[in-house]
Amino acid sequence: MSPTVAVVGASLAGLSAARALRDQSFDGRVVVIGDEAHAPYDRPPLSKEFLAGKASLDDVTLGTPDDEELGLEWRLGTTAVGLDRVSRSVLLSDGSEVRADGVVLATGARARRLPGTEGLAGVHVLRSLDDAVALREDLASARRLVVIGAGFIGAEVASTARTLGLEVTVVEAMPVPLAGPLGTEMGAVCAELHADHGTRLLTGTGVAGLVGTGRVEAVELTDGTRLPADVVVVGIGAIPNIEWLADSGVALGNGVLTDARGVTNIPGVVAVGDCAAAWSVSAERHVRIEHWTHALEQPATAVATLLGAEGAVPTSVPYFWSDQYGARIQFAGSRREDDVARVVEGSCADRSFLVVYEREGTPVAVLGMNQPRLFTRWRRQLRSAVPTPS
C-alpha cells in the first residue's frame, strides 16, 4: 500500500504543505482535511477587496489549474476531532478516520470573540469567507459601524467601510494602536490614517459591553460613553485551533509546539502555519507567527523533515503587509522594544516613508508606507544579513 500523508487544515498552510509534498516527490496518498466547505481561499482580501464587493469568490480562490494535477484527496466540510498518536490516525467529525504515515497539522486559528455577544445580531468577527459574506451583507444596509480593536484587521475593515460610505468609529484599549508590531512611535503614525480618512479613533478605552436585545444597538465604553452602532466588528486577535489535540499527546502551548523545522514531539507529526508555535533560534522561545508569507513558505521545511530530509533551518525574515485607506504598509524583520526607529526616506507627514529599526546601529527591521520599491530593497538586505544558525 502506498504511504499516506494527512494534511489537517485546508487553508494557505495546508495547501502549501500539500504542494510541497508533491514538489518534494512524495507520490503516495495526500489527504487534505478542511472543516470549511470551501476550497482553499486567500484570507487577506476578505477585509479589503472582497468586503468592498470588488473581488469575487473566484478571485480569492487559492487553487490553480496546476493544483489539479497534484492528485490530492480532499475531505472538505469535515472537522478533525482527534489524533491517535499510536496508529497515527486523524479522527473526523463524521465518525471516519484517516490512517496516515505522516500528519501535517495546519488547523490555523480562529478570531477571538467578545464574551457574552453570542447570538446578538449585527456583531461580527472576520476570519473566514463565511464571516466576510455575512459582514458584507450586514454593512450594505448599515450606517454606523463600530470596530473594536485597532489592529490590522480592524483598521482594514474600518478603511473598507469608509469607502462604502459608513460612519466609522474604532475603539482601541491600548493607548497606541499597533504598538506591538510596529512600536509606539510608528504605531501612532500609522493610526493617523484613520483621522485622515474620516474615521474616529478612540484609544485607551475599554469596552464595557454591547447594548441591544436581539440586535446590537450600541457599544458601551468603560467610561460610560455609548456609541450607537448598526454593525459591530470585533478584531481582537486570534486563538490557535488546537483544542482537538488536547488528548493526543502532542505538546501544546500557545499553539502546537515544534522545533525550528516544524517537528512536534510525536514522530511523523509536523505543524505549520497559524496553529504552530515553532522554536525561534533568535528569540530563544516558541513563537507563533500568523503571517501570510510564513504560512506560504514554512510548510516546505516541515514537509522535508516529514519525508526524512535533514534540511537547513529556514532563515526567512518575517514579513507582513496591510493595505488600508489606499496606503500600503509593509514590515519585515524582528523588532524589539528598545530598537530605534529612524526615517531614512520620505516623511511620516506625507504618508510616504521608509523607517529602519536599528539595534546598536544594526538594521533589524524595516517599515514602509507607500514605498514598495525601496522597501523591497531593504527587505532583501535584511534577508541576506540573517546569519545561518548552526
Place this chain on the structure above:
Amino acid sequence: MIPVCPTTELPPGEATRVEADEPIAVFNVDGDFYAIDDTCTHQDASLADGWLDGCSVECPLHASCFDLRTGKVSGPPAKTPVRTHRVVVQDGMVYVQPGITADGAA
C-alpha cells in the same frame, strides 16, 4: 518599438517601468533583458518595484512570483500569467516590442 533606456542605465539586477498602453517592466538579469507586463495579475502593484531573484520576480506587495522568461506564475497568490514582450538591444539602447511575446509570437 518603444525605446526604454541605454543599457548602461539598466545594470544587472535592476528593473524599470515603461509606459505603454499597458505599462511594461523591463529587467536585466546578468546581462539578459526581459520584459513582462508591469502590473501584477493579482492586484494593482508594479512588478518593476519587485524583488528580482534569478529569472523570477516577486511582487513587492503580496509575494506572487512570475517567471520572466515565460510570464508564468511561479508562486501564489497570483493565478494568471503576465504577458511577455520581446526585448531588442540595438546600439546600446534597450527597446521593447509590445504585443510580440519573448518567444516571437504575435
